[in-house]
Amino acid sequence: MAAIRQGHVYLEVLVAIEIEDKFDVQDEFVVPDLLGVKGISSASGPKSHQLVAIYFDTPDLRLAARGITLRRRRGGDDSGWHLKLPKAAGVRQEIQLPLTRSAKIVPAALADQVLVYTRGHALVPVAELDTKRSVTRLLDGDGEVLAEVADDRVKGTVFSQSPDVKPKVERWREVEVELVKGDEALLKRVGKRIIKAGAVTGGSANKLGRLLGEAVQKLPQSPAEGTVGAAVFAYLRSQTDALIAQDGRVRRAEEDAVHKARVACRRMRSAFKSFSSIVTETDALQEELKWFGEVLGEVRDLEVIQLRFGKELDGLDEHLIVGPVRARLLDDLKHQEEEGYERAREAMNGERYFALLDALDQPLSFTGKATREADEELAKIVAKEWRRVQKKHETAQAIDDAHEREIAMHDVRKAAKRARYTAEAAGFGHEAARAEAVQEALGLYQDGVVAQETLEKEAAKAREAGEDTFTYGVLAGLERAAADRARAKFPKLWAKLT
The missing domain is CATH 2.40.320.10 (Hypothetical Protein Pfu-838710-001)
Known part of the structure; x- marks a missing residue:
């Protein structure tokens, strides 16, 4: 049942x-x-x-x-x-x-x-x-x-x-x-x-x-088998199917559904960018995928942060937990998550979402390169995406201002994620793992920064309500330490990967 x-x-x-x-x-x-x-x-x-x-x-x-x-x-x-x-x-x-x-x-x-x-x-x-x-x-x-x-x-x-x-x-x-x-x-x-x-x-x-x-109407057909166009078509079709498969699960707020739907949107956006020499006229579709990814992102971020804070609170000694911290960090965030789900469902019942799905069902516009042999062309694209990661890293490291450098390193993370998705789409496991290692390492730092920002907002609410904010400071210290450790370890990881 x-x-x-x-x-x-x-x-x-x-x-x-x-x-x-x-x-x-x-x-x-x-x-x-x-x-x-x-x-x-x-x-x-x-x-x-x-x-x-x-x-x-x-x-x-x-x-x-x-x-x-x-x-x-x-x-x-x-x-x-x-x-x-x-x-x-x-x-x-x-x-x-x-x-x-x-x-x-x-x-x-x-x-x-x-x-x-x-x-x-x-x-x-x-x-x-x-x-x-x-x-x-x-x-x-x-x-x-x-x-x-x-x-x-x-x-x-x-x-x-x-x-x-x-x-x-x-x-x-x-x-x-x-x-x-x-x-x-x-x-x-x-x-x-x-x-x-x-x-x-x-x-x-x-x-x-x-x-x-x-x-019965026919869905768009794939280009000739063995071509790079066929490989890109199959990947994009699989991600469209993945998004559609999660629709009902998102509406029912089932576990991990929002995450999987959001990843499908990100993978398609990444593919449209990386394979722009194969598939054209996708700018509008990319924008709509970005919009829906942001709709889902609100809920997903709240899901992740609740799990993160819940685990941290469970690991603290009880004498370090002062005031109704659990209620505010978990119950309050849970309420925000439920409101986020309502907004997501409202968007998913709207014309903009339906138009996005219709657009994903339309035939793709392929370039002349789509007829080329798949393996060779995909290898070129995967290599190009990794070079893009390296260039982003070089640019970031050349920035003297620490704050500006951190922002630039976030761009390195996004480039690594795109390189990972591209390599996965092409079936290049080693290259995908390399890019994922960069993405995950920089993600640990970014997650710590976001968690600190959330704690600052929730602590402000607690302060206005007359609650003790000591525990928020403890958690913020843990998050700061975790972020600093991730940042300190990254140069060694980068040297190993490159």
């Missing part, structure tokens, strides 16, 4: 992971005897069901384009609202809610889960599947259900969004094998037996995809 948010209420819902295989069969196909398959001792059934499912999507089928299904189904053992999200090859995440009175309005809790795909567009009924299902359960020697074999005869109807166009109707038959307590090796053995009987591996990931066919 899990909780998803509806307004200010969290609903308990069933979240399941489906592992299944589908097979296309002719009308005269006979499901083979599966008792001879290794691990299966007996079978129960078949048991018949009449399933009627209405599918919801945007008029331009944005969910179907991503392999997502949202339906209201009656009949069988799992009547209710079902949302199936892609997880991995052959594995899908399913969220289930009970049936509601309305058959035409998607529950808000589910509509929120697909906002990252619908992006402000209405959810409407787009199709109906009327299925006569015959289910056989496959059991082991202890009577445990290992898998279910569903023999489906389907009537599919595509609703027209225009009153002048008649609905499209199609009929077919398919067999589906879904694991219950069995493993994937069993799934493979059962599938092999079914194919031997005359079935073929299903051509569509789901019934709705088969029914809608060419009406």
